[in-house]
Amino acid sequence: MDRRAGWRLWLPLGLMLLFLLLPFYWMVLTSLKDRTELLNTPNPWWVFHPSINSFVDLLTQTQYPRWFLNTLYVSVGATALSIVVSYCAAFAIVRLKFKGARALSTAIFFSYVVPPAILFIPLAEVLVKLGWFNHLWALIPIYATFLVPFCTWLLIGFLRSIPRELEEAALVDGASWPRIMIKVILPLSVPGLISATIFSFTLSWNEYLYALIYMFSSDNKTITVGLTTELMRGDVFQWGQLMAGSLLGTLPVVLVYFFFVEYYVAGMSGALKD
Amino acid sequence: MSDTTTPEARPEAARPSGSLLRRALDRPNVLGPLLAAPATLILLILLAYPLGLGLWLSLTNTVLGGTPSFVGLANYAQLFHDPTYLAAAGYSVLYTVCSEGLKLTFGLGLALLLNRQFKGYRAARAIMLLPWVAPTVLSALAWNWLLDPQFSALSWLLIKLGLIHSNIDFLGQPWPARISLIIVNMWRGVPYFAMGYLAGLTAIPQSLIEAAQIDGAGPWTIFRRITWPLLLPVTTILLSFSTIWTVTDFQLIWTMTRGGPLDSTQVFTTLAYQRAINGGALGQGAAIAISVIPIMLILAIVALRSTREGK
Structure with a gap:
């Protein structure tokens, strides 16, 4: 690449990446500032006296560790439930082609585009009737309402790409359908399952609306809800702690993402195709 | 996509024998709905039903803790x-x-x-x-x-x-x-x-x-x-x-x-x-x-x- 072409690439790309990374830089920077430096600094874009006080305060004086564990528990639970349920449904729809499979796949697509923002009011009524209000575990089946459509959709696309000859051969050999599902197709579905898993984990970890409404006691809050309801009270926002909490709350999904970046990208484009 | 074979198409002799349950589970029209049931149930109870309920609520004057009545549009x-x-x-x-x-x-x-x-x-x-x-x-x-x-x-x-x-x-x-x-x-x-x-x-x-x-x-x-x-x-x-x-x-x-x-x-x-x-x-x-x-x-x-x- 000659020099001019290099500039043409890196100047706009650099500016764009700078913009995309800005809030994360700001999170790190703010979390390392102590109270005086937050309010009084010769240059807000740098930290002159880094301190970990915000982190210490966050972890010792607030319920943050609890919220973190709550988020982890709900995310892992909702992901596990949704993956199992979705794999079964996707396998049934794509490989078994039972009566009504096509109608079901269309229904699942439509449920994928029903956003929480339309459901949260009546769902609250349902949860009250079921006695699930303010129970942390209840978020697991609730999150399944958006994870199952998404994962099933993604896995349908993935399972379609596995050649039929494989199971036809197994059928001729006398293997039963349950055996084919577990011994033949499941091992081949691992990449699709990994994509679905990291997406589910990320979506659950980032969820806000349902947890905000249905979990009201401090013990049952997740990171996003805890930070925005308990550290943003009154006029004085604890920005140091808020940013420390945001940073710690962002790290897990970012780490998962960096480990599985290729699966993430594959899942993202896979979810776009039927 | 061309599907020349359906899941049912296989030699009858190749089907596994065994108990009635086992044979039932091997039929796509039994196993299929069974496998799809958990997903369907979750979506029916926690998505489709609330959606319908939301539609109903929107036709009432329900307030928190009050008795609702139908108000049409x-x-x-x-x-x-x-x-x-x-x-x-x-x-x-x-x-x-x-x-x-x-x-x-x-x-x-x-x-x-x-x-x-x-x-x-x-x-x-x-x-x-x-x-x-x-x-x-x-x-x-x-x-x-x-x-x-x-x-x-x-x-x-x-x-x-x-x-x-x-x-x-x-x-x-x-x-x-x-x-x-x-x-x-x-x-x-x-x-x-x-x-x-x-x-x-x-x-x-x-x-x-x-x-x-x-x-x-x-x-x-x-x-x-x-x-x-x-x-x-x-x-x-x-x-x-x-x-x-x-x-x-x-x-x-x-x-x-x-x-x-x-x-x-x-x-x-x-x-x-x-x-x-x-x-x-x-x-x-x-x-x-x-x-x-x-x-x-x-x-x-x-x-x-x-x-x-x-x-």
């Missing part, structure tokens, strides 16, 4: 004369149209930049996706502090550059708040478009571009005549999904402005939340939420069609 009729609702609908549309336009433009630009072999491609792509991966509420908090009326680092920078004289109250004034939210929404959504377009660009055969170059076409002509038309299907998919999420966005707006100042950044979802959860008017809140469904339905059908065409 009164809630919807009221919305048509409710200036706050109309303003929220207006801002929802503005917010969606502007941020979709920006996301599409910058996403496509980013994808075009990334669509060549250069050192650091993988790193740039990985970094690029971060806004989309990170929890929206948490990155919105960072934006909140970045746009603080008193301590905004952006205002500080603009003052130092001599572009403004005093701090901008980004989120405390109607128009600056509306624009700020659109920018932050764009910030979050650009990676999604860039990824989608990058996938679309790599699917364009290089030979097409080369043939055009031999014929003397410049980069702009190639983009207009070859690249863009071939990207149209991807564009429809990206736009329809992204619009669905943006019209019903809640997290970002609620974290940054809660619909304020003075309801100027209220959208469908935040208004529904305020009326139903803060105000206890469940019937009216449900009507506001349900009023989005026609838009969603159209978008969903477009999305479904375009994904099926891409097969």
Whole structure:
């Protein structure tokens, strides 16, 4: 690449990446500032006296560790439930082609585009009737309402790409359908399952609306809800702690993402195709 | 896709023998519905039923703790004369149209930049996706502090550059708040478009571009005549999904402005939340939420069609 072409690439790309990374830089920077430096600094874009006080305060004086564990528990639970349920449904729809499979796949697509923002009011009524209000575990089946459509959709696309000859051969050999599902197709579905898993984990970890409404006691809050309801009270926002909490709350999904970046990208484009 | 064999088509002799249950489980028309049952049940109880209930609620005057009665379409009729609702609908549309336009433009630009072999491609792509991966509420908090009326680092920078004289109250004034939210929404959504377009660009055969170059076409002509038309299907998919999420966005707006100042950044979802959860008017809140469904339905059908065409 000659020099001019290099500039043409890196100047706009650099500016764009700078913009995309800005809030994360700001999170790190703010979390390392102590109270005086937050309010009084010769240059807000740098930290002159880094301190970990915000982190210490966050972890010792607030319920943050609890919220973190709550988020982890709900995310892992909702992901596990949704993956199992979705794999079964996707396998049934794509490989078994039972009566009504096509109608079901269309229904699942439509449920994928029903956003929480339309459901949260009546769902609250349902949860009250079921006695699930303010129970942390209840978020697991609730999150399944958006994870199952998404994962099933993604896995349908993935399972379609596995050649039929494989199971036809197994059928001729006398293997039963349950055996084919577990011994033949499941091992081949691992990449699709990994994509679905990291997406589910990320979506659950980032969820806000349902947890905000249905979990009201401090013990049952997740990171996003805890930070925005308990550290943003009154006029004085604890920005140091808020940013420390945001940073710690962002790290897990970012780490998962960096480990599985290729699966993430594959899942993202896979979810776009039927 | 050609399906010459159906799952039932196999030699009868090859079927496993055994107990009745075992044989039943081997029939696609038994095993299929059985496997699909858990997903169907979850979606029926926690999605389809609430959706129907929401429709019913919107036809009643239910308030928290009160006895509901059927009021027909009164809630919807009221919305048509409710200036706050109309303003929220207006801002929802503005917010969606502007941020979709920006996301599409910058996403496509980013994808075009990334669509060549250069050192650091993988790193740039990985970094690029971060806004989309990170929890929206948490990155919105960072934006909140970045746009603080008193301590905004952006205002500080603009003052130092001599572009403004005093701090901008980004989120405390109607128009600056509306624009700020659109920018932050764009910030979050650009990676999604860039990824989608990058996938679309790599699917364009290089030979097409080369043939055009031999014929003397410049980069702009190639983009207009070859690249863009071939990207149209991807564009429809990206736009329809992204619009669905943006019209019903809640997290970002609620974290940054809660619909304020003075309801100027209220959208469908935040208004529904305020009326139903803060105000206890469940019937009216449900009507506001349900009023989005026609838009969603159209978008969903477009999305479904375009994904099926891409097969």
